Amino acid sequence: MAIKVLVVDDSALVRSLLAEIIHDAPDMTLVGAAPDAYVARDMVNQFTPDVITLDIEMPRMDGLAFLEKLMGARPTPVVMISTLTEEGADATLRALELGALDFIPKPKLGVTSGIREYAELIVEKIRAAAGVKVKPLVKKNRPELGSEQKLPASASLQSTEKIIAIGASTGGTEAIKDLLVQLPAAVPGIVMTQHMPPGFTRTFAERLNKTTRLHVVEAKGGERILPGHAFLAPGGHHLVVVRSGADYRVKLSDAEPVHRHRPAVDIMMESVAQIGGKNVVGVLLTGMGKDGARGMLAIRNRGGYTLAQDEASCVVYGMPKEAVALGGVDQIVALDKMGQVLLEKIKALGSGNRL
Incomplete structure (x- = not known):
């Protein structure tokens, strides 16, 4: 059965490029391409995608806010689309904390050639994400740094x-x-x-x-x-x-x-x-x-x-x-x-x- 993929990105160019890559993968089907989180929410409910590619920087509601809501309400495998900047890196790591499985770097310049260069990797990451059972977002209880653990x-x-x-x-x-x-x-x-x-x-x-x-x-x-x-x-x-x-x-x-x-x-x-x-x-x-x-x-x-x-x-x-x-x-x-x-x-x- 084909992997159902939903693309969420405010860039029409990126949506088109990712759609092209997904269409070329024999085991994948594009169920939708949303320009923002609100359209994406409706498409998630309508199509129940197996994997979502999600842009971090979007209007109205950014990718991190959408991801947190998604993981609380309908946990779904997500691969982030991240810009190669310091701010992008910090937001990407936050997305991974919130439950995103992986990320794909999106170059600031040469977007078309850059994303096509990553085509094989994108397909590989989507394929791997499709096999993951995502758990609902819960706050992890990490050890307090003040309670020093001792070596034997x-x-x-x-x-x-x-x-x-x-x-x-x-x-x-x-x-x-x-x-x-x-x-x-x-x-x-x-x-x-x-x-x-x-x-x-x-x-x-x-x-x-x-x-x-x-x-x-x-x-x-x-x-x-x-x-x-x-x-x-x-x-x-x-x-x-x-x-x-x-x-x-x-x-x-x-x-x-x-x-x-x-x-x-x-x-x-x-x-x-x-x-x-x-x-x-x-x-x-x-x-x-x-x-x-x-x-x-x-x-x-x-x-x-x-x-x-x-x-x-x-x-x-x-x-x-x-x-x-x-x-x-x-x-x-x-x-x-x-x-x-x-x-x-x-x-x-x-x-x-x-x-």
Whole structure:
């Protein structure tokens, strides 16, 4: 049965371009194209779409207000259309908090060529969203940052010998946040790759820095990886971990995309496995595709420990599933238990004390 798609965008050009892309997909049908939230509301009730593409910037009622109402009244898979600006990035992350599953960057210039360039990705994201059962919007109870969680006793030393590598894609912005808020400031250094384009990762890192106990930054290259710090791969660059004497340091790479992604989880995890060996814990969270499976296997093969998010708590059980199938996963864990399990595995690595 064809996936029913509703396009909501105030730009007639964008509506036309998205309609063209949807029409060309053999497993999709366009049920409507709404210029604003009020028309969209009526079309949602009339056509009950399987997926909605939603513009953030619209007249009368913006996309965020519409999304919040939609998720409260009739939860539906939504893929946001986001402008490549700082304001657009912040609004997009807010949309993901409200329940949107993913987003498609909309260039400010060259809209026609830009959106057509993303055609394959747009279809892929709509297809993935159609398979997700969206839950009604509820306010998450996150741990209070004042109630500091303690590392297990034998792992309490802030050693720089250990390192945590986290990878995610679709649904990953919320999953990474949900994991990091479970961790204490004393946790070993973290490197992270989330599939996002340039312009979005810095805003994402800033939001994580405000909502967790960790010092989270978008990596610039050259930083020493220290306990209590988390480095996010910047959009458009792979994050690689290298040794500099006894230290782990961040290096950025402009090498070719892997699995069509730059940054790619595999690149990061394979570098960590190479230099960290048994001192590495790899974590693979929700995401579409197979990026990270090979990297998780590399970590496991070199004596590290690997954790994958379970299917029930994933938005899209793609990347973790591929890692399990490849034999790269030691333990499958629900997202709300991931922090505690991760700390237990840090403890099991031993009590190195080099700083």
